[in-house]
Amino acid sequence: MSVEGVGEAALGWVWAHRDDFALGDDALAAEGQVNRTWKPLGELTRVCASVSLCTPPAVPLHARARDLLDFAWQQTHxxxxxxxxxxxxPFATYPLEIYAAFASAGFRSPGYEASAAVVARTRGWRLTEQYPTRRLGVLEAERHSGIRPHGSAAQALDRTWLGGLPEPWTFExxxxxxxxxxxxxxxxxxxAPRGVPPGLADYLPHWLPPWLDTCLEARMWDLSCELLAVAASLPRAPEPAVLDDAWQRLATAQDSSGAVPEEGAAQDAAGADAGPDPYDFSDCYHSTLMTVFAAALTAARQRDADHAGQHAGQGVPG
Known part of the structure; x- marks a missing residue:
């Protein structure tokens, strides 16, 4: 199956299970579990926003991604x-991070942006202790939400594991x-692949292939999909043969329903009589979304490469 086919099948599963992403009555409850309410909806929004922005309207993924964005926006009233x-x-960052995904795709709430901007000007917001990777996400969310970022993305990047150009064998x-x-x-x-700093742009194409191979070998499909999305986000992607092999191996993990398990054996773990839903929603929704995301980015890069090749082939008129 082609990369586009893998992505379309995965998004088909997401579409069929969209009601599982819906917010329940406990979405605003003090004892509610964010990881079971807002997190799935936020991840659905983030992936569909990206897919809608990197695919032309004529591509099948585009219309379905936009429909799912409409669905998710309705869930937030x-x-x-x-x-x-x-x-x-007031000082939780996940609402702004989820909202920013909507805002990137054109869904906006001026009232919320105004109130969030007030909180973002406080010392409490600026001094909240976060992992550097999370701080990068918050800075990005502020930018998409029309809020002046409260810190330097470059400084946050330098404090991350990847930003330090770690020894490759420390990957886990x-x-x-x-x-x-x-x-x-x-x-x-x-x-925006050009957002990758030069040092990382040289480092990642060298070490991403063995990391990806390690994850595929260990049947860590969710992380493998994220690494494939990274490969499609770099200014210089790994060799095509590496990516072709990875996509073929990922396709073997995809169920006929379109679902991709987070990890482990595919069909044999589900059993022969598992029916149309061989995995619990929580065991496959994220990896299936990441399959959609990686496939859409990979296909977009290929379209860009084909377009550039066509222009190069035309030459300069003599």
Whole structure:
């Protein structure tokens, strides 16, 4: 199956399970679990926003991604819930991070942006202790939400694991997820490869292939998808043969429903009689979304390369 086919199948699963991303009655409850309410919806929004921005309207992924964005926006009562969330947790950053994904795709709530800007000017907001990778995300969210970033993205980047150009053998699961999000933040989720600083632009094409191979070999499909998205976000991508092999291996993990498990064996873990949903939603929704994201970015880079090749082939009139 082609990269586009893998992505379309994965988004088909997401579309069929969109109600599982819906916010429940506990979305604003003090005892509510953010990881089960807002997190899935926020990740759906982030991926669909990126897909809609990197795909032409004629590409099948585009229209479905826009429809899912509309669905997700309705879940927030067209942005009204963000203001309520802020009143309940004034210094929580996740509402702004989720809202910023909507804003990047043109869904905006001026009232929420105004109130968030007030909080962002406080010392409490600026001094909140965060991992450097998370701070990069907050700075990006502020920018997309029309708020002046409260710090330097370059300084935050320098404090991350990836920003320090670590010894490649120190790569492990936590470092892997951290590095992928560093790249996502500095490239505006794959839309601006030139955002990768020169040092990282030289470092990553060299070490990303063995890291990706390690994750694929370990059947860590979720992290593998994120690394494939990173590969498509770099100014200079790894060799095509490396990526072709990785996509073929990922395709073998994809269920006929379009779902991709986070890790482990694919079909044999589900069992022969698992039915149309071989995995629990929580065990595959993120990896399936990341499959969509990586496929859309990979296809976009290929379209750009084909377009550049066509122009180069035309030559200069004599």
């Amino acid at each position: 067209r942005g009204e819930l963000f203001g309520l969330m802020q009143s309940l947790e 699961r936590a470092a892997g997820y951290a590095l992928t999000h560093v790249v996502f933040h500095v490239t505006d989720w794959g839309l």
